[in-house]
Amino acid sequence: MNKTETTIKLETDSKLVQEYQYGFVTEVATDELPKGLNEDIVRAISKKKNEPDWMTDWRLKAFRRWKAMREPRWAKVTYPEIDYQGIRYYSAPKSAAAGAAEADPELIKTFERLGIPLQERDRLAGVAVDAVFDSVSVATTHREMLAEKGIIFCSMSEAIQHHPELVKKYLGTVVPAGDNYFAALNAAVFSDGSFCYIPKGVRCPVELSTYFRINARDTGQFERTLIVAEEGAYVSYIEGCTAPMRDTNQLHAAVVELVALDHAQIKYSTVQNWYAGDEKGQGGIYNFVTKRGHCRGAHSKISWTQVEVGAAITWKYPSVVLEGDHAVGEFYSVAFTNNRMQADTGTKMIHIGANTKSTIISKGISAGESANSYRGLVQILPSALNARNHTCCDSMLIGDKCSANTYPVIEAETSTAITEHEATTSKISEEQLFYVQSRGIDEESATSLIVNGFCKDVFKELPLEFSVEAIKLLELKLEHSVG
C-alpha cells in the first residue's frame, strides 16, 4: 500500500469560523491509505493495527456482507448518492501512529482548543478522556488511576492487542456486523474508538469520555466503541464530536455497543456538534450512527442522553434491548436542526424481560428550512410481563419553512404491559414569548430561554459540565434563527 503524506492548509474564512468555532483544521502530517474500499484496504487497515487473524477475518466477513447490502432509504432525509470509493478509510496523524501515549504537541493544542484537556495535570477535572483524531485514538488519560480499580479504558486498537479475550467475547454481540448497511461498513473498516470495561462491583470514579475529531479532507470516520459493565458496575460515559468546516460532505458511520450485566448501570451522554454545513446546505457531516445497548442482566440499566445540534444529516437511533428482568432503558434527546439540516433520529426500546421499564423523552426543534423527524419503536414481546413504557415527543417549530415529523411505532404483545405515548407539535408559544419580553428581555434571549426550558427535561440528565455546555451550544445555534 502506498503511504501518502499530506499537509492541509488552514482555512481562514473568519466569518464562517465565528459561526462554527470548531471549524478549524489542524496541520499535521498524516499516514493515509489511498481512497476507495476493497478487500485489500480492509486487510491493510487490519495490518496497520497489527491485528490478529480473527479480527481481520471478522472485518472481511463484514465487508462481504456490506457489499451485498443496499443503502437504506426509508429515513426522511435526502442526500446525493455517496461515492464510497471516493472516501479515504484510514488517515492517522503520523505521530500517533508511532505511539499513542505521547501525543503530538500539535494534537494536544487542537484538543485544548476544543476544550479537551489531555495532559495528566488536568486530572482534577474528573474526566478521563480518550481522544480520537480522524482514524486513531491519540491519547487516553487517567489510565493508572483507573487501572488500580481494574477498569480498562483504552482505544479499541489497544484493546484488541491487550485484551483480545474481552473483545472477542463482546464485540459485535449487540450490533452484529451485518446489522445494517452502515454498521456493516463500520465493522469492515473501523479504525478506532474506545473500549471500556468496568469489572464486577466497581463504580467508575470519574466520567469516561471520548472526543472525536474529524480533521483530514475526504476521510470518513468509522469508530467503534464498546462498553461493558460487569455485575453491579457503574459508568458514566461522555462523547463529544466536532469537525472542520469544508464544503464537501464527510461520512461518519460509528457503532456503539453497550453491555450491562446484572445490576450494572451505563449512562451514555453525547453532545454531537459535527459541522452542519452552511446556510445553503453546502458541506457538513453525514452522521449515520448505530448505537445500541443491551441490558443483559437483571436490574440493569442503560440510559442514553443525546444533544444533537450538528451534522448535515443525522440518522441515529440509540436503542436498548431490555432482556434482563427489571431492566430499565432510558432515552433523552434534544435534536436541533437549522438551515438545511436534516435529522431522522429516535430510539428503539425492545422489551423482552419481565418488569422492564423504558422512558423516552424526545425534544425536536426545527428552524430555518430544516427537517426534523422522530422515529421510534416500543416493542413489548409476549415474555415482557408487566413491561412499562412512557414516551413523550415534543416538537417545536421556529419559522414556517421547516418541518417536524413524528413516526412512533408501538407493538404490544402482552396484556400486562402498559404503554403511553404522547406527542405535540407547535410553534414557540406566543404567550410565553410575550411574558418574557414584557419583563424587558429581548426577543432572541426570550426565545433562547423558552427553548432551554423546553429542553430542560433532557439537559438535566446530562453530567453537570456537559449540561452547561449544551445550554450554551443551543443558545449559540439559536442565534439568527429568530425573526
Added chain:
Amino acid sequence: MTTVQLTPEAAGLPGFDETLLARIGGAAEPALLQEKRAAAFAQYRELPMPQVRDEEWRRTDPALFPFDRFAPSPRLAPVPRALAASPWDEEFDVVVCVSDDGFSIHDRTGLLNSGSLVVLSLADAATRHPALVERYLQGAARVKAPRKFSALGDAFWTFGLFIHVAPRVVVPNGVLIRYQHRAAGKAVLPHLVAAVSDEAQLTIAEYYESPADAELLAVSTRELYAGRNATLRAASLQEWGARTYHIGEDWVRAERDARVEWVTLLLGGQVSKMMVSCDVHEPNAQAYLSGLFFANDNQHVDQRTLQLHSAPHTYSNLLYKGAVKDQGHSVYQGIIDAAPGAIKVDAYQMNNNLILNEGARADSLPGLEIDADDLKCSHGATMGNLDESQMFYLRSRGLPEAEARRLLVMAFFEEVIERVPHEFMRERVREDVRRKCGEGA
C-alpha cells in the same frame, strides 16, 4: 375504451379482467360510468399487487386474503324488495337495502319526490344527474394517488349508491343503507358517493352483515363530501360474519365552515384493512373521525387514517379505540399532515388500545407530518389492560369478575359509541361489545 395489454395473473385478482369489466360495466351503463371504470381499470392494471414488504402491508400480509377463492359477483339490479323491513328503518327518511338478489330504495317520508334529496343507484344517477356524478364520483376528495384496491373498487364496483342533498336542505332523519350478503365465495364491491351541498345537513347510517359461515370478500369505496357550512354525520357498522374479508378505502372532504363526523365501527369479519383519508380542505372546516375496533378469536383489524390539513384555520379531532382478545391482532396507523402554510391548524389524534389477554397483540403507529409553524398538533397512544384499581373497586362492590371486566370494556368504548348519531346503532354496538367480551372474560 382503451385496450390494456393483458399481463400475467399475478398482477391482479383472478377474474378481475377485461371480460368482467365488459360484463359489469358494459353497454348497459351510461358512457360516463364506463369511462370512469375504464380509467380506473387502466390504473388497476398498472399498479403492482401489494406485497408484505410494502410499508403499508407489513403488518397485514396480503396473503391473509385468499383472493383466489372469490368469484366476482354480478352488478346488482333493482328488485322490488331486497330485504325484509327492519325495525331500524323507522328512524330514517330513506332506506336502501342491498343483498345478493339486488337492491331496493325505499322512500319512507316522500323526501325523494321533493327533489331536494337524491338517493339513486350510480347508474340511474349518471343518467339523471350526470353533472353531479361527474363532479363527485372519484372527485376532489381523492387526495391520495389511486392504490391497487381503490382502483379495483373504482373499476369493478358491483353496487354504486349516489346520495346528494340540495343546498340549504336539512334532511331530518337521514338515510340507512343495509348490506346483507349471503352467497359464499363471492366478491362484493360496494361504492358509496354522498355529497351534502352548501348549508345542507344529512345523516347516514351504514350497516354490513353476512352469515358466520359464508366466506366473502368485500372491497368497499366511499366518498363523503360536505359543502360550505354543511353538516354530514355518518356512521358505518361492520358486522360481517367471521369468514368475511374486507378492504375499504374512504375519502372525506370538508369545505369552508363544514362539519363532518365519520364513525367507523369494525366488529366483524376475519381480516379487515381500512383506510380513511380526510381532507379538511378550507378554513374553519371541522372533522371528527372516530373508530371502534374489537378483534377477538383470530380476527385481524388494520385501520389507517389520514388527517390532511390542506388549509389554514382547520380543525380535526380523531379518536380510535380498539380492543384485542384471544388471538386477535389490531393495527392502527394514523398521520396528521399539515401542509405548508396551514397555520392555525388544530389537530388531535388519540388511539387507545386494550389488550385483554396474553396471545393478543396491538400495534399503534400515530404519526405527525408538519410543514407549517403556527399550529397545534398532538397525538397520543396508550396500550394496556383494564385498570386494576377499577377492577378492584367493582369487585369490592360484589360484581363477579367477568361482569366487572365487561363493564370496564363497555365503559372504555362508550366514549366512541357516544359519537354514533343513531340510537339503534349505539345499542347494537354495545351488544356486540358485550357479546365479544364473552361469559368468561
